[in-house]
Amino acid sequence: MSYIIACYKWVVDEADIRINPDLSIDTKKSKGKISDYDKNAIEAAVQAANILGGKSLGLTFGGPETRLSLKDALSRGPAEGCWISTGEAAKADAAVTAKALAAAIQKISDVSLVFCAEGASDTYARQTAPRIGAILDWPVVTSVSKLDIEGSTLTAVRKLDDCLQTVKVDLPAVVSVLPEINDAPIPGLKAVLAAGKKPVTEIKAEELGIDFSPKTDVTEIKGYLMNRKNIILSEGEAADKVKELAAYLRKEGVL
Amino acid sequence: MAGIYIYSDKKDIVAELINFAKESEKEACVITFKQEDAEAIKDFGAEKIYVLKGSSQVPENYGKAVAELLKKQDADLFAVGATARGRDIAARTAGYLDCGMVSDVSSLSYREGTVISQRMMYGGTVIQSEELKGLCVVTVPAGKFEAAVGGETVEIITIDVEADSRVRLIETAPVLREGTDITAVDTVICVGQGLDKKEDLQLAQGLADVLGAEIGCTRGIAEERKWLPVERYIGISGAVIKPKLYISMGVSGQVQHVVGIRDSKVIVAVDLNEKAPIFRAADYGIVGNMYEIIPLLTEALKNA
Numbered sequence: 001m002s003y004i005i006a007c008y009k010w011v012v013d014e015a016d017i018r019i020n021p022d023l024s025i026d027t028k029k030s031k032g033k034i035s036d037y038d039k040n041a042i043e044a045a046v047q048a049a050n051i052l053g054g055k056s057l058g059l060t061f062g063g064p065e066t067r068l069s070l071k072d073a074l075s076r077g078p079a080e081g082c083w084i085s086t087g088e089a090a091k092a093d094a095a096v097t098a099k100a101l102a103a104a105i106q107k108i109s110d111v112s113l114v115f116c117a118e119g120a121s122d123t124y125a126r127q128t129a130p131r132i133g134a135i136l137d138w139p140v141v142t143s144v145s146k147l148d149i150e151g152s153t154l155t156a157v158r159k160l161d162d163c164l165q166t167v168k169v170d171l172p173a174v175v176s177v178l179p180e181i182n183d184a185p186i187p188g189l190k191a192v193l194a195a196g197k198k199p200v201t202e203i204k205a206e207e208l209g210i211d212f213s214p215k216t217d218v219t220e221i222k223g224y225l226m227n228r229k230n231i232i233l234s235e236g237e238a239a240d241k242v243k244e245l246a247a248y249l250r251k252e253g254v255l
Numbered sequence: 256m257a258g259i260y261i262y263s264d265k266k267d268i269v270a271e272l273i274n275f276a277k278e279s280e281k282e283a284c285v286i287t288f289k290q291e292d293a294e295a296i297k298d299f300g301a302e303k304i305y306v307l308k309g310s311s312q313v314p315e316n317y318g319k320a321v322a323e324l325l326k327k328q329d330a331d332l333f334a335v336g337a338t339a340r341g342r343d344i345a346a347r348t349a350g351y352l353d354c355g356m357v358s359d360v361s362s363l364s365y366r367e368g369t370v371i372s373q374r375m376m377y378g379g380t381v382i383q384s385e386e387l388k389g390l391c392v393v394t395v396p397a398g399k400f401e402a403a404v405g406g407e408t409v410e411i412i413t414i415d416v417e418a419d420s421r422v423r424l425i426e427t428a429p430v431l432r433e434g435t436d437i438t439a440v441d442t443v444i445c446v447g448q449g450l451d452k453k454e455d456l457q458l459a460q461g462l463a464d465v466l467g468a469e470i471g472c473t474r475g476i477a478e479e480r481k482w483l484p485v486e487r488y489i490g491i492s493g494a495v496i497k498p499k500l501y502i503s504m505g506v507s508g509q510v511q512h513v514v515g516i517r518d519s520k521v522i523v524a525v526d527l528n529e530k531a532p533i534f535r536a537a538d539y540g541i542v543g544n545m546y547e548i549i550p551l552l553t554e555a556l557k558n559a
């Protein structure tokens with residue numbers, strides 16, 4: 001039975017990032033999460049596996065903290081999980097990440113379809129799907145808002161800046177989906193319990209024999225500080241708050 | 256021949272990237288996939304225009320051919336307009352070249368063989384500076400450089416190449432834009448998913464009418480609920496606006512949205528949830544039910 005793979009990333013939750021007065025950033029309080037739009041990629045893989053009669057698999061690449069992601073990912077439907085584990089993922093750029101994922105896809109070997117999301121919540125670089133396609137020399141379809149599978153042909157509607165484009169491609173292929181492709185369900189208790197029993201494979205990154213040196217050199221990471229007045233009217237009658245706000249806006253001269 | 260190689264499906268960005276190449280004291284070499292596209296930019300002042308001729312109508316299917324051209328010509332850099340097509344072809348080319356790539360730069364310069372770039376991370380919470388050496392790829396949003404003043408192109412070079420024919424184009428349906436440019440107005444009323452139903456947009460329209468404002472929205476209102484056209488949504492993947500006054504209603508203010516309003520003069524938020532991050536991004540806020548607050552505000556500003 002062939003595999004339908006959803007690539008997903010375990011990321012720092014951007015809402016938990018604190019910015020210090022010197023603009024350095026503090027991610028210590030951040031809990032990890034599955035990158036928001038990857039939930040739609042996982043759902044797309046689960047649905048496609050049902051249609052194709054294949055097996056859905058969640059594939060991720062990352063350091064020790066990524067172990068936590070597997071149960072979460074599998075509670076969203078995939079039959080299996082696969083984790084390419086490394087200590088170096090923090091330094092991995094898009095080139096390294098795509099090479100690791102592509103190498104794992106080759107190792108899994110019987111793969112008919114690979115899904116990625118539009119972009120990750122942390123980097124939002126939107127490189128992974130096209131890069132994986134290039135490395136495997138597979139066809140790539142990005143920005144997909146709708147898809148149909150018949151036999152081994154996939155028909156996709158791509159949302160581009162100036163048009164909707166319908167394309168057809170024979171599998172295997174790499175597809176990146178937009179979040180509006182589906183409603184990613186919130187897993188119920190049963191799904192969460194079942195996830196713990198699903199098979200997970202760990203591949204040590206070193207075993208894949210790829211060059212882990214990033215191509216980009218990060219020279220500075222700096223938080224963005226929003227400097228606003230933060231005058232928040234929370235107490236009292238609605239009518240009074242509105243009156244007060246209207247007075248402020250008049251004073252600002254923006255009406 | 257070395258030089259900065261350029262691709263964009265948007266003519267404006269081509270002109271801007273030609274100027275970037277000139278500022279970097281490099282030859283501007285533009286890549287196109289159709290004779291007519293080459294003709295259309297012929298007087299933009301590029302040193303060279305390549306026409307890669309192959310069997311596919313989809314530019315993204317030329318990633319491998321572009322990678323081969325860049326290698327053969329010993330290109331310094333591949334600079335691509337950051338649109339859906341551009342990001343795809345750029346990343347495919349980077350994949351074939353196994354080289355570095357920086358997506359959607361917020362600033363970019365090229366000095367002595369080094370690309371120096373900045374981009375946003377974590378939805379805009381963080382700015383990351385990066386340097387790349389050797390042939391690499393960047394995608395550049397519109398408006399980062401002035402457009403080149405123009406001039407004759409020295410050479411148009413046509414090359415027959417192999418396109419990836421596995422992705423077949425079936426049909427193209429143009430997306431009709433309604434014409435409003437929310438980046439160009441003084442006042443924007445922004446609706447978020449706190450809005451219960453589409454008809455309630457009336458609430459925002461009432462306030463917009465009083466202020467002579469346009470209505471904008473968050474991504475979900477446009478992309479998922481489809482209550483407003485996509486050109487009206489604001490944020491990291493939508494429009495970036497700088498109005499004098501921005502008023503949100505039912506917008507939680509996640510960073511991916513707030514990035515799009517940071518340069519507004521005055522930011523006002525109305526939200527039920529006192530802890531909503533939008534209040535940290537706002538100059539003025541009212542914690543309350545917008546179904547109550549917005550009609551009162553509309554009334555109060557009528558006589559402003």
Ligand SMILES: Cc1cc2nc3c(=O)[nH]c(=O)nc-3n(C[C@H](O)[C@H](O)[C@H](O)COP(=O)(O)OP(=O)(O)OC[C@H]3O[C@@H](n4cnc5c(N)ncnc54)[C@H](O)[C@@H]3O)c2cc1C
Nearest residue numbers: 447448449473474490491492493505506507511512527545
């Ligand atoms: C990679 C990536 C890119 C993204 N790009 C963008 C982007 O470009 N633009 C964008 O907007 N988003 C973007 N997002 C999504 C973003 O993270 C948020 O999910 C989104 O902005 C939330 O939209 P919202 O505020 O309308 O909805 P919600 O977060 O659901 O907020 C609704 C708000 O309405 C309030 N509310 C409910 N009822 C009422 C009432 N009666 N009166 C007053 N308030 C009420 C609630 O308290 C809440 O604060 C992106 C996300 C990712 C991961």
